[in-house]
Amino acid sequence: xxxxxxxxxxxxxxxxxxxxxxxxxxxxxxxxxxxxxxxxxxxxxxxxxxxxxxxxxxxxxxxxxxxxxxxxxxxxxxxxxxxxxxxxxxxxxxxxxxxxxxxxxxxxxxxxxxxxxxxxxxxxxxxxxxxxxxxxxxxxxxxxxxxxxxxxxxxxxxxxxxxxxxxxxxxxxxxxxxxxxxxxxxxxxxxxxxxxxxxxxxxxxxxxxxxxxxxxxxxxxxxxxxxxxxxxxxxxxxxxxxxxxxxxxxxxxxxxxxxxxxxxxxxxxxxxxxxxxxxxxxxxxxxxxxxxxxxxxxxxxxxxxxxxx
Amino acid sequence: xxxxxxxxxxxxxxxxxxxxxxxxxxxxxxxxxxxxxxxxxxxxxxxxxxxxxxxxxxxxxxxxxxxxxxxxxxxxxxxxxxxxxxxxxxxxxxxxxxxxxxxxxxxxxxxxxxxxxxxxxxxxxxxxxxxxxxxxxxxxxxxxxxxxxxxxxxxxxxxxxxxxxxxxxxxxxxxxxxxxxxxxxxxxxxxxxxxxxxxxxxxxxxxxxxxxxxxxxxxxxxxxxxxxxxxxxxxxxxxxxxxxxxxxxxxxxxxxxxxxxxxxxxxxxxxxxxxxxxxxxxxxxxxxxxxxxxxxxxxxxxxxxxxxxxxxxxxxxxxxxxxxxxxxxxxxxxxxxxxxxxxxxxxxxxxxxxxxxxxxxxxxxxxxxxxxxxxxxxxxxxxxxxxxxxxxxxxxxxxxxxxxxxxxxxxxxxx
Numbered sequence: 001x002x003x004x005x006x007x008x009x010x011x012x013x014x015x016x017x018x019x020x021x022x023x024x025x026x027x028x029x030x031x032x033x034x035x036x037x038x039x040x041x042x043x044x045x046x047x048x049x050x051x052x053x054x055x056x057x058x059x060x061x062x063x064x065x066x067x068x069x070x071x072x073x074x075x076x077x078x079x080x081x082x083x084x085x086x087x088x089x090x091x092x093x094x095x096x097x098x099x100x101x102x103x104x105x106x107x108x109x110x111x112x113x114x115x116x117x118x119x120x121x122x123x124x125x126x127x128x129x130x131x132x133x134x135x136x137x138x139x140x141x142x143x144x145x146x147x148x149x150x151x152x153x154x155x156x157x158x159x160x161x162x163x164x165x166x167x168x169x170x171x172x173x174x175x176x177x178x179x180x181x182x183x184x185x186x187x188x189x190x191x192x193x194x195x196x197x198x199x200x201x202x203x204x205x206x207x208x209x210x211x212x213x214x215x216x217x218x219x220x221x222x223x224x225x226x227x228x229x230x231x232x233x234x235x236x237x238x239x240x241x242x243x244x245x246x247x248x249x250x251x252x253x254x255x256x257x258x259x260x261x262x263x264x265x266x267x268x269x270x271x272x273x274x275x276x277x278x279x280x281x282x283x284x285x286x287x288x289x290x291x292x293x294x295x296x297x298x299x300x301x302x303x304x305x306x307x308x309x
Numbered sequence: 310x311x312x313x314x315x316x317x318x319x320x321x322x323x324x325x326x327x328x329x330x331x332x333x334x335x336x337x338x339x340x341x342x343x344x345x346x347x348x349x350x351x352x353x354x355x356x357x358x359x360x361x362x363x364x365x366x367x368x369x370x371x372x373x374x375x376x377x378x379x380x381x382x383x384x385x386x387x388x389x390x391x392x393x394x395x396x397x398x399x400x401x402x403x404x405x406x407x408x409x410x411x412x413x414x415x416x417x418x419x420x421x422x423x424x425x426x427x428x429x430x431x432x433x434x435x436x437x438x439x440x441x442x443x444x445x446x447x448x449x450x451x452x453x454x455x456x457x458x459x460x461x462x463x464x465x466x467x468x469x470x471x472x473x474x475x476x477x478x479x480x481x482x483x484x485x486x487x488x489x490x491x492x493x494x495x496x497x498x499x500x501x502x503x504x505x506x507x508x509x510x511x512x513x514x515x516x517x518x519x520x521x522x523x524x525x526x527x528x529x530x531x532x533x534x535x536x537x538x539x540x541x542x543x544x545x546x547x548x549x550x551x552x553x554x555x556x557x558x559x560x561x562x563x564x565x566x567x568x569x570x571x572x573x574x575x576x577x578x579x580x581x582x583x584x585x586x587x588x589x590x591x592x593x594x595x596x597x598x599x600x601x602x603x604x605x606x607x608x609x610x611x612x613x614x615x616x617x618x619x620x621x622x623x624x625x626x627x628x629x630x631x632x633x634x635x636x637x638x639x640x641x642x643x644x645x646x647x648x649x650x651x652x653x654x655x656x657x658x659x660x661x662x663x664x665x666x667x668x669x670x671x672x673x674x675x676x677x678x679x680x681x682x683x684x685x686x687x688x689x690x691x692x693x694x695x696x697x698x699x700x701x702x703x704x705x706x707x708x709x710x711x712x713x714x715x716x717x718x719x720x721x722x723x724x
Binding site: 044045047049056057059060061064066067068069070071072073074076077078079080081082083084085087088089090091092098101102103104121122124125129 | 332369379398511512513517
């Protein structure tokens with residue numbers, strides 16, 4: 001982590017928040033928690049270019065919680081919207097029609113439904129073109145805004161509205177971090193709202209860079225993951241402590257883990273707090289699936305220790 | 310005065326260049342690609358300024374175009390057929406953003422089956438999008454329409470995207486003599502883009518395209534867009550009046566040829582209307598009082614101009630180079646709804662489908678249709694809709710089918 005961070009400890013984190021209250025997000029929304037913390041670091045000179053998802057309902061006419069600008073696009077093409085805004089601002093700057101003071105940081109705000117699937121082509125294109133933008137995905141591991149159907153971000157075993165069978169979702173979560181990193185952008189990081197210091201340092205670092213900077217925020221979702229809203233922070237902590245959600249960053253071709261949980265809490269401590277995994281414990285414990293999920297987490301960290309990740 | 314031999318595509322590129330567009334989000338598709346190649350070559354050689362970026366799809370391309378326009382830069386893009394449909398969600402969306410944007414569509418028949426030559430199902434799929442539409446019939450019209458479209462889209466009364474349509478192959482790849490508008494005259498016709506309060510700036514936060522809940526505010530914004538589109542007709546009339554004064558070429562919402570004393574009038578749009586134009590002249594030589602009405606402005610729909618042009622005629626033959634499956638010709642139904650209940654509405658309004666996928670329409674067909682329409686007028690009843698297809702074409706098709714079937718049999722016989 002950068003030694004020059006202005007966030008030496010929790011005490012340095014912003015105590016006043018830019019994001020205004022009164023959004024239509026659910027109580028305990030882990031996505032909003034992350035957006036709020038990210039916004040405090042980025043500041044007001046931003047234009048959020050939004051893809052269809054939960055956060056689309058954060059600005060409902062005539063209200064907005066943002067003090068900067070906002071453009072809602074569609075589900076698939078928010079990075080293309082960011083391209084248009086960035087290019088237009090650059091054209092205006094080049095011909096002296098606007099000053100640097102009037103310039104904006106362009107931030108894509110998207111859920112996992114768009115980021116992992118429909119919007120991946122537009123995202124890949126924006127990275128490959130070297131677009132100077134920040135991309136923030138709040139990942140609640142399903143199509144949350146429509147009632148949590150499984151998406152390409154849904155983890156193995158999770159019950160969703162469209163994976164109600166005996167083992168829940170039979171597939172496996174897509175490794176979007178690696179897909180992004182394979183494009184060799186300026187920066188890729190994972191964050192979570194329950195780790196605000198790690199989050200602030202990463203967003204601060206991203207903000208000083210130019211080029212494509214992509215941030216994946218695991219976003220615990222009380223209605224989608226079926227838990228009490230008060231547990232959002234605890235679940236976030238457990239996602240990190242169990243190692244199921246690695247906090248890491250990619251810079252200059254190298255992946256660095258910013259937190260190595262040691263010893264790792266058994267993954268079932270994370271799973272059993274969430275109704276979406278309840279069928280793994282009741283009425284009969286599904287040892288096979290729980291062990292399978294644990295084995296995959298262990299294998300990941302073994303690779304990290306061996307320098308393979 | 311500069312006179313050049315230009316394809317329709319080159320004319321479109323010249324139009325964008327003369328209009329002073331600065332941003333070009335693009336994506337290649339036949340038969341439009343020559344437009345973006347031409348612009349790209351000019352930018353690369355330094356002949357013109359501007360920035361071009363190739364997006365990953367037309368959906369992204371229209372998003373980027375709308376977003377740049379919303380940031381206050383004069384933006385141009387072009388597509389065709391499948392590309393227009395692929396980007397259709399964003400066409401509706403950027404119209405709702407109320408941004409000034411000029412876009413070219415080079416018409417091409419829609420899949421399936423996939424094909425190359427033109428008809429108008431692509432552009433007519435955009436007729437309800439909120440984008441205004443001009444449909445050119447010649448290369449000169451293409452370059453002029455680009456300037457008129459830029460005036461219209463940037464007018465504060467409109468602020469809706471304008472699509473300039475031209476037919477693939479028949480116009481896109483056909484060289485015609487074009488008088489290039491003089492750049493200094495263009496600056497008289499087109500003021501610099503004034504983004505007003507709409508652009509994204511750090512000192513001027515804007516929330517654009519936010520969600521609305523409930524039918525009340527939603528209806529308000531939709532009605533507002535409709536009223537802006539309707540206002541486009543007045544803005545068009547003002548623009549073409551200025552255009553005539555500055556450049557000496559006259560345009561109307563509806564182009565009429567030999568309609569004053571006509572008994573039977575064809576209605577057709579796009580480059581194929583030049584075939585009807587020629588047919589009208591030849592029918593006149595035979596003593597048949599034929600005429601042609603060609604809508605140039607498609608959205609907003611020039612209803613009054615069409616009523617004026619068609620009232621009192623014995624028979625009207627609408628030739629649709631499109632087909633609404635299970636209904637018929639799209640222009641026919643729009644014209645029927647325009648004329649219904651009007652005094653002097655023609656008693657016979659024939660519907661004809663022709664020119665799909667670039668299928669030719671020949672003089673004999675125009676002559677037969679005129680004859681049928683006039684005899685129908687005497688009987689006082691409109692004949693059933695016609696789907697143009699000749700016995701020869703059917704014979705050729707049967708040969709194709711026989712070959713296709715033989716191939717299929719061979720495949721079945723294969724071990």
